[in-house]
Amino acid sequence: MLSLATSQALLLSLKLSAVTTLLLLLLGTPLAWWLARSRGRLATLVEALVALPLVLPPTVIGFYLLVAFAPDSLLGGAWQRLTGTSVAFSFSGLVLGSVIYSLPFVVQPLASGFRALDRRLLEAARLLGAGPLDRFLHVAVPLCGPAFTTAAVLGFAHTLGEFGVVLMIGGNIPGETRVLSIALYDRVEMLAYGEAHRIAALLLVSSLALLLLVYRQRRPHRELITP
Amino acid sequence: MICSVILDRGDIARGGFRLEASFNLPGTGVTALYGPSGCGKTSLLRCLAGLEPDARVSFDANSDRQWPRRIGYVFQDDRLFPHLDVAANLAFARDRALPGRGINIDQAVDGCGLGSLLRRSPASLSGGERRRVAIARVLVNGPDLLLLDEPLTGLDSVASGEILAMLQPLVAQIQVPVLYVSHQLEEVVRLADGLLVMRAGSILADGPLAQVLCRVDLAIARQDNTASILDGQVSGHEPDYGLTDLSVAPGVTLSVQGMSADVGSRHRLLVHARDVSLALDKAGDSSILNILPASVDTLEEIDAFSVLVRLAIGDQFLLARITRKSRDRLGLVAGATVWAQVKSLSLMAAYY
Numbered sequence: 001m002l003s004l005a006t007s008q009a010l011l012l013s014l015k016l017s018a019v020t021t022l023l024l025l026l027l028g029t030p031l032a033w034w035l036a037r038s039r040g041r042l043a044t045l046v047e048a049l050v051a052l053p054l055v056l057p058p059t060v061i062g063f064y065l066l067v068a069f070a071p072d073s074l075l076g077g078a079w080q081r082l083t084g085t086s087v088a089f090s091f092s093g094l095v096l097g098s099v100i101y102s103l104p105f106v107v108q109p110l111a112s113g114f115r116a117l118d119r120r121l122l123e124a125a126r127l128l129g130a131g132p133l134d135r136f137l138h139v140a141v142p143l144c145g146p147a148f149t150t151a152a153v154l155g156f157a158h159t160l161g162e163f164g165v166v167l168m169i170g171g172n173i174p175g176e177t178r179v180l181s182i183a184l185y186d187r188v189e190m191l192a193y194g195e196a197h198r199i200a201a202l203l204l205v206s207s208l209a210l211l212l213l214v215y216r217q218r219r220p221h222r223e224l225i226t227p
Numbered sequence: 228m229i230c231s232v233i234l235d236r237g238d239i240a241r242g243g244f245r246l247e248a249s250f251n252l253p254g255t256g257v258t259a260l261y262g263p264s265g266c267g268k269t270s271l272l273r274c275l276a277g278l279e280p281d282a283r284v285s286f287d288a289n290s291d292r293q294w295p296r297r298i299g300y301v302f303q304d305d306r307l308f309p310h311l312d313v314a315a316n317l318a319f320a321r322d323r324a325l326p327g328r329g330i331n332i333d334q335a336v337d338g339c340g341l342g343s344l345l346r347r348s349p350a351s352l353s354g355g356e357r358r359r360v361a362i363a364r365v366l367v368n369g370p371d372l373l374l375l376d377e378p379l380t381g382l383d384s385v386a387s388g389e390i391l392a393m394l395q396p397l398v399a400q401i402q403v404p405v406l407y408v409s410h411q412l413e414e415v416v417r418l419a420d421g422l423l424v425m426r427a428g429s430i431l432a433d434g435p436l437a438q439v440l441c442r443v444d445l446a447i448a449r450q451d452n453t454a455s456i457l458d459g460q461v462s463g464h465e466p467d468y469g470l471t472d473l474s475v476a477p478g479v480t481l482s483v484q485g486m487s488a489d490v491g492s493r494h495r496l497l498v499h500a501r502d503v504s505l506a507l508d509k510a511g512d513s514s515i516l517n518i519l520p521a522s523v524d525t526l527e528e529i530d531a532f533s534v535l536v537r538l539a540i541g542d543q544f545l546l547a548r549i550t551r552k553s554r555d556r557l558g559l560v561a562g563a564t565v566w567a568q569v570k571s572l573s574l575m576a577a578y579y
Contacts (some may be wrong), residue, residue: 123278124306128368129297129323138319142310 002202003195008175009183010202016091016179017159020098024106024155025148027099032110033136036117050107058101062168065097089171094179097165105154113147114140150214157210161203228252228292232274234282246270246282246428251421252372254292257398257405259415259436261447262425268408269303271425272374275406276300295403297325299370303377305361307349313360314345320368329369330401338397339363340389355386359393366397373398373405379414391417412452416440416497416575441544443527443535448546453500453535455546456575457481461488475519476541482516486574495575500535502570503547507557509566517569521545523561526554538567545569 002010035047053061069076069087079087079096087093117140125135141148163181170177172186180199187196230252237243246267252258260268274282276298286294307316317332336342339359349357358378365373378394379387395418398405406423409415415422415436422439424432424447432439432447437456442448459473462480471486473494481496488494509518521538529535534554536547545567559565 120302120304120306121308124300124302125308125319127276127278127298127300128320128364129325130319134323139308 002198005174005178006180006183006195006199009178009180009199012091012175012178013160013180016094016098016162017156019095020102020159021106021152021155023095023099024102025152028103028106028110028151028155032107033114033140035107035111036114047111051104053101054104058162058164059168061100062097062165065093065100065165065169069093069096088169089173089177091176093169094166094177097169098159098162101162101165102155102158105158106151109147109150109154110144113144113150117143146217149217153210153214157207160210161207228254229287230275231285232271232282234270234274234279244270244428246274248425248428248430250423250430250433252286252404252406253421255402255404256420257407257418258421258423259419260406260408260423260425261410261412261415263410266425267428268410268425269376270428272300272376272406272408275372276374293371295371297328297368297370297372299365299368299373301358301361301365301373301375301378303380305349305357307352307357307360307364309349312346312348313341313352316349316360316364317341317367320364324367324369328371329367332367335363335367338366338400339393353386355382355389358382358386358390362390362394362397366401370401371403373401373403375405375407377408377410379409379411387414394418412447412450412454413497413575416454416456416495437543441537441546443525443529443537443546448500448527448535449529451501453546453548454497455500455544457496457498457540457543457545457572458493459483459496460493461490463490470516475543479519479540481519481569481572483572483574496572497575498545498569498572500546500548502572503538503545504568504570505536505538505547505549505553505557505559506566506568510568513568515568515570517572519545519567519569521565521567523559523563523565525561526559538565540567 035043066088069079071077071080071086076087083090083092085092087096121139121143122135125139130138161181162179166177166179166182170182172178172182180203184196184199184203187199229249231249232246234246236245244267248271260271262268270279273279274284308319311319317335321329321332336345339362341359341363344352344356344360349360352360362378379390382390391414398418407418419436421434422432422436423430424439424445426446432442432445437458440447440455447453457475459475459481461471462474463472464470465472465482470482470484471488472480472482473496474480483496519540521540523536524539524544525537527535528551532550533548534551536549536559538545538547547567
């Protein structure tokens, strides 16, 4: 069985992933919609920026977040007033870091889903009197269901496996910033290999299960024909 | 109202396209937009529907009519929402209809014969069924202007016949102008009251169907299936022979077989120019039933062998295609009195 400390870390990891995924779906959907329909230089730049966390060492993101949100900085002050805590050593800081760190995993599947959307159906909806939001909610979103599932699962799984950013800004505070990956690192440092095995296996199995969810829906279904 | 549409898609010499069309859009009734493939018919519809952002669409400010607020469009590719079943596709359109507009869903389901399809997904429907759903969907949405882009394209003759028969009463019922794109003369004649002839991005002719069909200067008059239409009013029946007599001008009647219609009702008859021959005397012993007195209005040589003759019968026109040799042998000139022998004719539509 998992120790109390590990269970606490597991709960925190799940909470962080859930909050981050929710925020990313809210922020990433309009961003992906814009990216899918824009062609200018600005869109190219934004697309590259969104993809940056894919290639950048997470420690770099963590470092810049620490610098940008230092308590005596403008952003840091605003963050303090907004959340009541500093970015460093706080759960809200972890959420901020995770949102940036997992951004491409949510925005990219959504944008490619939106790009593949049949524009002709949106035209038809428009002529039937559906406004932009109506078309988005009742035509685009249902038709892009698989893209939303992929985005949510990848965002969740990637946040669950986050380590570098958390280490840089979060430290190792039980119940506040000690997520599973940190707990694992901690156990190994203490040579507690039994607990480390359990945590590693937990992360491995849950990540695989989540990825199976994504890849299963990508397999083409047999067309259902009602008689 | 007079509509003008301009769409500029670059230099024509470099594969661009320019559409500049001005035409009269009647307040009700079906106006057919007829022309060869690629002449800009679909582009014109898209401009009218507001789907081409760089098009300039205007209409005469003097008109007492408003520009339509809701334009219904039946696309060639149907565009049913694949995530919704037939009933939900109809409900989508019904929920977004302008207040007090549109026929109700039950009427549309009956009119388009969708009763057994309501729970089906669009992917499981045949081409004809999809087209019927698309038409029903647009009707429940209550358009002020209905655009039908070749609604019979890609369908076999059975499905086409069903849809034509279904469309006739429905478009008569909704009382809004309908623009019907087609390159099939027979469809046009079945449904339309007015005709716009389009070629290479502009409107060549615009007017009531019978008038435009008889314009011998148009390419439409040079086709193998060139035809004219006659309006007739049922004047009596000959039950022994199964014939119905229709009056097309004072004292001029045609006999049509296999028709059941009330005396006094009005019908449209299609007569192909190749099925009309001319004689100077009334052939009393001919097997041809329909021999009509006519006067030659215009003669137009359409190729090296043939002449198209426009005949006046009362206030209606009839086209006849004869050889140049026959014209010379009969000495036909404008104003001559002849007998037009109609070998066959077809009944196209009743007036509702």
